Structures are given as structure tokens and as C-alpha cells.
Amino acid sequence: MLQERVPDLSRSVTSLVEPDRVRREVYTDPDIFELEMQRIHERVWIYCGHLTQIPKAGDYYTVQVGRQPMIMVRKSDGGVAVLHNRCPHRGNMICGDLKGNTGEFFRCSYHAWTFHHDGKLKNIPMMESGYQGTRFGKGNPDCNVKPAARVEVYRGFVFASLAKDGPSLKEFLGPAIVAFDDMCDRAPEGEVEIVPNCFRVIQRSNWKIFMENQLDALHPSVTHQSTGRAAHEVEKQIAKKTRKGEAPLSYHMLSAFATVTIDKWDGFQTINYPHGHSILTGYMGLRPQDPDTLAYDKIMIKKYGKKRFEEIIGVNIHHVLVYPGLSVQSPLQQLRAVRPLGVDRTLTEIWHFRLKGAPEAIYRRSLAYYNLVNSPATLINADDLENFWKCHQGLASEGGDWVSFHRHYGRDLEKNGVVESAPNMGTSEAPMRNQMKAWVQYLQD
Amino acid sequence: MPKNDLQHDVEQFLYYQAELLDTKQWQAWIDLFADDGIYWMPPDASYKTWEGQPAIFAEDKNLMNVRRGRVLHPDAWSQRPLWGTNHLVSNVSIQKEHKNGDVEVRSRFHMMELRRDDVRHFAGSYLHKLKKSKAGYRIQLQRVDMTNAQAAYDYVLQVWV
């Protein structure tokens, strides 16, 4: 289909993307999916996991980088390695489990080749007699498990890139690095730790549909109205004492989906950076004056001083999007990582982090949000996923050729490559336009 | 009360609980719970308590009512298409019987779910802590351990299992 129309995909991506609209094939064509895996996901920095997932030497987690099954492992020297999950002998996967501890070395289950944590060959059974005179054996790098070309860690967050060259992790993240700074700075100890286990949910839609939804400020009051209203009802009943109990802050976060009506979302703002990253500013009432918050504030002030504390707590972020595969809600310590499974299937791994040194109640509060919004029984994402599936179905049809990103087009404010939605135009489709701009650049490289 | 009557009563209660879910009588289902009753689905069978750890569901009656209100709202988009469930409950084994009539009972379930033209199957075990009251049993705790608790969910769960 597309092959005939567009013989060389990489040269013709410009015909698929215009500044204010995108061809539907971008989401549905398997060849384009292949190309974007090669040129985007298997080149840029992809989030693998957090160091606290693998505290001890030999601890590992398997992770998908682009389409590649990889292993993130803690080395004996305390460092971290990211390896292809493939034995150099006959190709067997090295780790068949999602996670575990491999001990002092990896041992392939097929013919017992063993490897150090960094992937280097340790031993082959009867190596001397078996490989004498061949070009295989110790010292030949082809006998090692292939590592990711580059691995970098920022404040405990582990990233891998399968490309030898390219920007450093910090250069790649640019201002989107605030996702990790904001999360860690909110911890009295300046660090976060992983909360096991993550939730994993499959979306029956292209990965870009998810990324475009994350900072879509127009959708919440429409898509999530049912939950917002239901939570608001129960909240009101509790306030009127016609229902027992107390309404926790998490109900308020849910009811905000209905009480913050569609017109109010324009009051938020998006800031859109090179490489497709974006930030949504706004505050979901996360700074109440209850005893738990005040206790937390006290610990923070003691640790950082009043001035620095105000700076930390005043960071005005609702959501950070790290293109192409990460959506971070730093004030609530939630992180969603995208693992594309196919052109129309996407796995999301959703993690929660604990602020080290913060009172238990603060952890419980963001945990409630994690459970209600991000669990496989989510009261919120269920309707997003329904939309994603419907979007993908519509785009796979011939009912139209283009996806529209015209909202507030031409009215954004641009300065030095950074695009901000104009005042009271927070629902601008600037983040989507920004992502597609990066997409075209990546695919043409 | 002879033992076999107790077994029968408990089984009938568990069947009724499942029947209310399958017939979408959400309010009647919530009413089965004690005022401080909890519905809990852990993401890991090793979890001992419903509080302080990630949970697929961890709901008191108020939260159950949020979920009920959402599911019944005319704009709950994902609730619009044809969908339904069918539970089979079996292997009912009474673990503990208290003097006051409260019981702790384990059982296994299989649930088939239809959504649009797609069928999914879920299976797992129930742990029910039941409080004896004048009106019959009330659920203090319904713990649901899904066999696929740790696996990726293809789409999500929207109502209680």
C-alpha cells in the first residue's frame, strides 16, 4: 500500500507531516512503525528503570528498548549494565524471567556458556578442546553478550541508547530533565526509591496516540467526566454527612476532572522543547494545609531552609513528557514508560516512587492516586484507552486522510526553539505539533 | 448448626455475590459489605495487607460508590458497548469458624468477560472474611487474587471481579 505510493519512506516523511496536520498512515502503517523503531526508539535515550529496582549485585530486570529485549543488571562493582537478552552462541535468551537475581554471573540455559555482569564471556564448557583452532573463544568480542551502545544514569534513573553516537543524556533531555529533578528534590533526602511492583497495561493503539494524549488539556473534562462527577457526588455526600467517613485528597483529584470544566483548562500552559519534549504547568491542589502536609513541610524546611524549600515546592508542573516514551507526573511521583509492541499495540509500564525521608502519609497520598488512576482497574485511564482504541480504528479506516492539530495553530509563542502556548490558550495542540516536528527530524536523519 | 449446613450457607452466599456482579446489581452488591468492609485485589499474592502498597483494587464502601457512580454515568464512554461477565465459583473451603458465627472462607473462581466481540478469561482465588449478622453474612474483606496479577493486562478491569 504505502510502499507503492511512497517508495522511499525516509525521504518522503515530509509529505506525511505538515505543521498543522498529519497523515493517518503515520499511525497505522507497519513500515513506518519499523522505520520509527530504527530511527527513534533504537537510537535515542530510552528509560530502562531505576537503580533501586536492582539494589544487589546480580539483580536484574528485563526491559524492552525499541523492539530489543534487554537486561538491566547491577554489576558487582555497583555499576549498572544494559545487555541484549541474547546468547552469543546460538541465540538463546539469557533471562527468561521478568526479574530476578542471576548470582555472580549469567549462565545460558542451553549449553551453559557463562558471562560476567557486563556481558563479557566467563567460560564455555570444555572451551580449550571444543574451540581450538576456531575463531571463537575467550578474547573474541563476538563471544560476549552485546551491551547497549551507551548507558547513563541520572539521579538513579537508568537510560540506554542503542546508538554509539548522539547527544548525551543531559543534552537529550534538555529542560525536560526537570521531571527527575522535581521528583527527587521533593524528597527530604534528595532521592526517590521505586515502589514494587509496577502496573503493566496494554493499549490497542499506536504509541503516538498515547503520547499525544498526555498533555492534551482539552480531553480530561470530556473523557473523564463520569469519574469526576461520581467522585464529586460522593465527596458532597460526605461533606453533608449523608455518607459516613472522610473524603481523602485522592477523591478531590478525581472530582477535579469534572469541576475543572473544559474552558478552565485553557488557563494551564504547555511549554514545548526540542526533541519533542513538553511540560504542562498547573497545579492540582497538591499543597493543602492538612497536618500531613505541614509535617512534611517542616521536615523539608529543616533540610533545605525556607528559601530553597519554597523554590522546590513552587515548581509549577503537572506533567512532563519525555519524547518518545516517557510521561512523568513528578509532583505525584508517577512515571509511565511506553514500550511499543507493534503498530497497533503498546505496553505501558507504570511506576510509583517514594520520596526518601518523607512521612508515610505523603507516600500514601500519592499511592492512592497511583491505584485509582494508574492500576489495571483504573477509574481514569480506562476511558483514555477506550479513546485510543477508537482513534486507532478510525485512523485505520479510509474515512479521512488527515489528523488535525489546528487548535490555536499560529498563535503559540516561539522563542529560541521553545514553543509556549499563549496565555489562556493552554489547550493549544502545540505539544502534538512539537512531537511531530521532532518525529520528522528523527526519521530524516 | 451441623457443619454441612454451614458449608451450604456459605456457598450460597458466595454464589449470590457472584450473581449480583454478573447481573450488574451494583448497589445490592455493595450492600453485601459491612460498613467498614473492604474489597481488595493485590497485584502480588505475597501481600499481607491492603494498605500502604500498590493495589489493583483497594476500596472501602465510599470508593465502591465512586466506581458504581462512574459505571452508571451516561458518559462513561468505555461502558457503552455490549459487555458482560459470567462467574463460576467453586472449591469452597471454610478456613476458620469463630464462636460468634463469623467465618473465613477460601474459594476459586473463573470469570468469562465479553466486551464487544472479544472474550477474556480471568481466574483466581477468593478469600472472604464474613461477618455474621441478623440479616445474614456481611463481607468484612473480599480478597481477590488473580492468577494473572503480575502479568500485563490487555486493556483494564472496570468493575469488581
Ligand code: FES
Ligand atoms: S545458546 Fe547459549 S550456550 Fe548455547
Ligand SMILES: [Fe+2]
Ligand atoms: Fe486522560
